[in-house]
Amino acid sequence: MPDRRSSGVLQTRIQQFSRTEKVFYGSIVLTALIVAVSIIFMQTRLLQVQHELTDVNAQINRKQTELDDAKQEVNELSRADRLSKLAESQELSRSNTQIKTVE
Incomplete structure (x- = not known):
């Protein structure tokens, strides 16, 4: 705890400073x-900003998972044996020459 003498010395020292x-x-x-x-x-x-970046990365990961799931579903729906079974069930024939791939 500072005593009166040390605070008085400090005040006199500050008062001695010039304006500059x-x-x-x-x-x-x-x-x-x-x-x-x-x-x-x-x-x-x-x-x-780091928190916002984390949120954006989480959204990107969710969308990438949705995209991967959709691609997997497309692959499963367009399998050759599945298409053949559908064609047979509707009394159609499957011809590879008539199949076109669009990307």
């Missing part, structure tokens, strides 16, 4: 505060 020195030291303190606040703001913003 006070402005100089004040600007240093102000700059340090601004830098500290800016760092905190930028870190907060960085965390927000």
